[in-house]
Amino acid sequence: MASPSSPGRSNRPSLGKNSLGRSNSYLDDHLEYRSHQSSPTTSIDGVLDRQPTRSPRNTISSASLASRRSVSAIAPSPIVSQESGTVYTMSHTNCIAELGDPARIVATIFYNSKSPRHPHVHPDQSPPAKPTDPMPMPEIAEGSAPTTSISEYPLEPPAPEPEPLDHIYGAYVSQLCLTHFLSTLDSLLIHNKPEERRLTSSHRCLSPDPAKPRVVEVTFSPPPNPEYLPFDLITKHESIYKFEREWNCEVILQPSTVFRRHKRLCVFDMDSTLIQQEVIDEIAAFIGVKKAVAAITERAMNGELDFSASLKARVALLKGVPADVFEHLKPKIVITPGARELCKCLKRLGFTLAVLSGGFQPLADWLAHELGLDHAFANHLVVDHASNTLTGELNPDYPIVDAQHKRNLLISLASTKDIPLAQTMAVGDGANDIPMLKTAGLGVAWNAKSKVQMEAPARLNIGKSMLDLVYLLGLTEHEIQELLNAS
Structure with missing residues (x-):
């Protein structure tokens, strides 16, 4: 039975089961995402009803489905000009909010196409597979606990992994994957007021292939009751985490505001973010003490040691x-795939770019020149000019670029350029990046340490390259290519 309509909304259509006469699939009614199948498709309701063992646990209730509505699902009405005979249509393809509607949230779903989580092809799709083939050992997902080693797990072995549904329904963001996501969102509205339980959604493909998309953007409202589930904890909810594990994807949530699409400042960590090495470890390798230095670096990046104290201890080992040495290191530095393209896109969008590094100024300056960054902040080493060697000390005239200083630099850069913090981005991977990630309008933990993934507002481990971060601004693959190809 359909839910009673709210005052002033009596003419709005609902997406109940009987309202899907135009197509055979619930998701086909979303004009921004159409299935490209030549053969008749099975109703998504039928899939959920007839396959309880395959369907998500948090299925959409009949009352909720009947009350679900989507502006993008409203078929445009053709209008014919009486004078010229021109036919045109009007439709809200971007799911424009009406006055008085609740806040909207944008979810960007990335499918993990670079390394499937489940190494075994499903038996139904792989005749050579045998019952005697070994199954993978249980594992702890990166970012879900302080350690990924089962032998070091502090409490008990992890629960069995959920069934990898992407191997059954499609190795991409499939229609059933999206339906499960909407179902999961619907289950989080249980503590909302009765008039705020009508889930509205629209979605569009950001990647090139609309039939098998790798990146999909879903706009929905209302958000869960913040007294039950605050916005910054939604992606940490067990239902969302289970969805990500089952469908081999990651979800990043942002408020649907103008500041999401039009950011103006982006700051990056350097080591293990813009570049794939830890510079101080490479210097240590140059003098043969990498093992000792790398152990301290790892503990510092995991948040186990005070960053400033650990930095001084490591720098002391570089005396002499x-x-x-930095000139010898530059040819060995590997810039992270997609970092050049990402910076090029952001610059053409008018961004100010900066690297805030706990590393050292000579390489930060070099990297800023390589990537076209506007600012570079890092630590300064003292040089004994008589012997032309490092003294093993940090220059006291410059502040140590630790976690708090990174945050202060972000705030200072934004203030100097009159940029609201809501229009800023921060990207990093270490514990010393957490404050700036939490302060920026969008803070993304990029292939980060477990502690960082658990505390950062957003995390992305499965992107093909750093260029995938541009999708978080709502740009499509075609628009990204336009930026890259512009002369």
Whole structure:
């Protein structure tokens, strides 16, 4: 039975089961995402009803489905000009909110196409598979606990992994995957007021292939009751985490505001973010003490040691290193795939870009030149000019670029350029990046340490390259290519 209509909304259509006469699939009614199948498709309701063992646990209730509505599902009405005979249509393809509607949230869903989580092809799709084939050992997902080693797990072995549904229904963001996501969102509205339990959604493909998309953007409202589930905890809810594990994807949530689409400042960590190495470890390798230094670095990046104290301890081991060591290191530095393209896109969108590094200024300056960054902040080492070697000390005239200083630099840059913090982005991977990630309008933990993933507002581990971060601004693959190809 359909829910009673709210005052002033009597003419709005609902997406109940009987309202889907135009197509055979619930998701086909969303004009921004159409299935490209040549053969008749099975109703999504039938899939959920007839396959309880395959369907998500949090299925959509009949009352909820009957009350579900989507502006993007409203068929445009053709209008014919009486004078010229021109036919045109009017439709709200971006699910424009009406006056008085609740806040909207944008979910960007990334499918993990670079390394499937489940290494075994499903038996139904792989005749050579045998019952005697070994199954993978249970594992702890990166970011879900302080350690990924089962032998070091502090409490008990992890629960069995959920069934990898992407191997059954499609190795991409499939229609059933999206339906499960909407179902999961619907289940989180249980503590909302009765008039705020009508889930509205629209979605569009951001990646090139609309039939098998890798990145999909879903706009929905209302958000869960913040007294029950605050916005910054939605992606940490067990239902969302289970959805991500089952469908081999990651979800990043942002408020649907103008500041999401039009950011103006982005700051990056350097080591293990814009570049794939930890610079201080590479210097240590140059003088043969990498093992000792790398152990301290790992503990510092995991938040187990005070960053400033650990930095001083590591720098002390560099005493006597030739001052030109950075020139020897530059050819060995590997810039993270997609970092050049990402910076190029952001610059053409008018961004101010900066690197805030707990590393060292010579390489930060070099990287800023390589990527076209506007600012570079890092630590300064003292050089003994008589011997042209490092003294093993930090220059006291410059502040240590630790966690708090990174946050202060972000705030200072934004203030100097009159940019609201809501229009800023921050990207990093270490514990010393957490404050700036939490302060920025969008803070993304990029292939980060477990502690960082658990505390950062957003995390992305499965992107093909750093260029995938541009999707979080709502740009499509076609628009990204336009930016890259512009002369």
